[in-house]
Amino acid sequence: MKKSIIFILALVPALAWGQSHTLKMRKWSLDTVYTQTQHIVGCTTPGSVVTFDGEPVKVYKTGSFGKKVDVKEGDNTVVISSTFAGQTVSDTLNMFYTKVRPERPQEELPLPIFTSLYVETTEGAYFNYGKGQDRLGGAKVCFVDAGIPLEVVEEYGDLYKVKVAENKYFHIPKEYTSPIEEAPVRDVTTNNWSVTNMGDFDRVAISLNAKHPYTIRHELSDKSIVLDIYGAQCNSNWLTQRLPLGMVKYVDLEQVEYDVFRAKIFLNDYSWGTKVYYEGSTLTIDVKHQPALTLKGLxxxxxxxxxxxxxxxxxxxxxxxxxxxxxxxxxxxxxxxxxxxxxxxxxxxxxxxxxxxxxxxxxxxxxxxxxxxxxxxxxxxxxxxxxxxxxxxxxxxxxxxxxxxxxxxxxxxxxxxxxxxxxxxxxxxxxxxxxxxxxxxxxxxxxxxxxxxxxxxxxxxxxxxxxxxxxxxxxxx
Ligand SMILES: [Zn+2]
CATH class of the missing domain: 3.40.630.40 (Zn-dependent exopeptidases)
Structure with missing residues (x-):
């Protein structure tokens, strides 16, 4: 007899002492909604029975539940009820559905720069492709070293548009620049290169007449690193590769446009890390060697x-x-x-x-x-x-x-x-x-x-x- 009483008690949901039955709706959408299908989710005491306008929905172990509700144009009301241990709590959601979305604020117009404006990059600088924005900021090209002179041609809010070659522009956040007096040197020539095994990494050193903007890209298909140097023309007649190298298979170059020079570094495998920086006006690329391919010691x-x-x-x-x-x-x-x-x-x-x-x-x-x-x-x-x-x-x-x-x-x-x-x-x-x-x-x-x-x-x-x-x-x- 005693046994069966315990059994019955265990079947009837009960609240712990001091605990109260709750129902909390997550307001994913505002009172005015612009799409017909609304995802309505909430959370209640685990084990409850939940209904949307009288229709039951699944309640997960966490107490969470949800239902997609199609709303009609104009005013809509949905009543959500949760029952636990004989107690019922309800919440009424009111939504106004309209297909007419509010007007977006006008896009910021570019401000042309009428007088010459020159800046140089500072620590942490990076280029963006354009002025587009999303949740995580504009689409980044790559980080670049500090101290690279740039010519500003326009500004948009927090960004400068900079000209790096005759037909090439990037955007850079103003906070990663500082003004300089002199215009960047145009038509830099590239000089000799060397590739040297430094022990833990291979060092590719590309000698230039002046610091110039560059971008770096990794190619999956041929496991290569591609560096474009802007405003530069090839005069690299010595590519000295001091064998044996650790990670670099070989290097090559290409003048892709009149003023865009491309350095290609072919690797033995996917990159395990690359550092790009200027030493004086020598663009230096340190390519890390592959570690032992096991978790032990990694x-x-x-x-x-x-x-x-x-x-x-x-x-x-x-x-x-x-x-x-x-x-x-x-x-x-x-x-x-x-x-x-x-x-x-x-x-x-x-x-x-x-x-x-x-x-x-x-x-x-x-x-x-x-x-x-x-x-x-x-x-x-x-x-x-x-x-x-x-x-x-x-x-x-x-x-x-x-x-x-x-x-x-x-x-x-x-x-x-x-x-x-x-x-x-x-x-x-x-x-x-x-x-x-x-x-x-x-x-x-x-x-x-x-x-x-x-x-x-x-x-x-x-x-x-x-x-x-x-x-x-x-x-x-
Ligand atoms: Zn996160």
């Missing part, structure tokens, strides 16, 4: 995304904070890598805020072999968008990103959001070490959230990241 930078009071990252439907999940997963990844003999360098070690350049500095100072950044994702259509994804900016990091993504897709229930290239995330920008951004799951999607809320899933995911890294190393052997 120095891996692990970055837990966000942190501190101002960068929480995404917040899940039920209130999980991305910065906390990221940090815990970073420590799990560290432990898993260390088991295999890798040396791990963490960017942030606790819940403290850290800028992207501080993170990059830690990795550079510790001479890491590669960097993995751990994040959780979020999207505006929470019920459609889900899955695991990895990101890179430059193509030489694509094989690494792909290897990790494929392993994470082996986890039960995990769908493929995609392998994303040319991603503008700051920590995908460095070329001094290979890097990949791992977006584990979408905190905005109730299914993904249910998985990532589970500690054993997070641990399993990090083990898959390690497996992916091992696959990548194996593929290079």
């Amino acid at each position: 120095v891996v930078g692990v970055d837990a995304g966000h942190g501190g009071p101002t960068s929480t990252g995404a917040v899940s439907i039920s209130g999980l904070k991305e910065k906390e999940l990221n940090l815990e997963m970073a420590y799990t990844l560290k432990a898993e890598l260390e088991k295999k003999g890798a040396k791990v360098v963490l960017s942030r070690k606790d819940d403290s805020g850290m800028t992207m350049s501080e993170r990059k500095k830690i990795f550079l100072d510790n001479n890491v072999d590669l960097v993995i950044s751990i994040h959780c994702n979020a999207a505006g259509s929470p019920l459609d968008v889900k899955g695991s994804s990895t990101y890179y900016k430059y193509t030489h990091n694509r094989p690494l990103a792909e290897a990790i993504l494929l392993r994470t897709l082996e986890l039960e229930g995990v769908v493929n959001f995609g392998l994303v290239g040319n991603f503008n995330f700051s920590l995908n920008g460095p070329i001094e070490y290979p890097n990949v951004l791992v977006e584990t799951q979408f905190l905005s999607n109730p299914e993904d959230e249910e998985r990532i809320a589970d500690r054993s899933f997070r641990d399993a995911y990090m083990k898959k990241v390690v497996k992916g890294l091992e696959d990548y190393l194996k593929s290079l052997k």
Whole structure:
């Protein structure tokens, strides 16, 4: 008899003492909406029965739930009710649907520069292709060294448009420039080159008459580095390659336009890191040698995304904070890598805020072999968008990103959001070490959230990241 009473009690949902039954809607959309299908998500006491206008919906283990609702033009009302242990709480959502979107603010017009304006790059400078903007800033070409003189032709808000060759322009944030008096030297000639094995890296030195703007690109197809030097003409009649070299297979050149000179550096494999800088007016490219292709002894930078009071990252439907999940997963990844003999360098070690350049500095100072950044994702259509994804900016990091993504897709229930290239995330920008951004799951999607809320899933995911890294190393052997 006693037994059966306990049984019955266990079947009836109950609230812990002092706990109250709650229903919290996440306001993904505003009161006025401009699309017909609205993703309505919320969170309630786990185990509740939730209805949308009387129709029941699935409630996940986290207490999160969601439904896509088609609204009609004009006023709409949706009543969401949650019942737990005989208690019912409700919320009414009012939405006004109109197809007429508010007018966008007028685009900023370019300001022509009427008098000559010259600037030089400062520490941390980079070129953007154009004046386009998105969530992570405008599309970056690459970082460039400090002290490079530039001619400004226009300004747009925070950007200067600079002319680097007869038919070539870039944009640069004003904050990474300082004014100079003299115009940049035009028609620089390139002089002799040398390629020398320096022990841990090969040094390519291209002698020029003056510092000139350049861009760097990595080619996946032939594992090469392509450097364009603007306003320069070829007079390099000696390319001295001091054999044996470590990572550089050979070098070559091409005058692609009258005033654009191209240096081509062919590698034995995907780049393990390149530093580009001027020594005087010699453009210097240090190409790191390949490390031993095993986790044992490899120095891996692990970055837990966000942190501190101002960068929480995404917040899940039920209130999980991305910065906390990221940090815990970073420590799990560290432990898993260390088991295999890798040396791990963490960017942030606790819940403290850290800028992207501080993170990059830690990795550079510790001479890491590669960097993995751990994040959780979020999207505006929470019920459609889900899955695991990895990101890179430059193509030489694509094989690494792909290897990790494929392993994470082996986890039960995990769908493929995609392998994303040319991603503008700051920590995908460095070329001094290979890097990949791992977006584990979408905190905005109730299914993904249910998985990532589970500690054993997070641990399993990090083990898959390690497996992916091992696959990548194996593929290079
Ligand atoms: Zn994030």
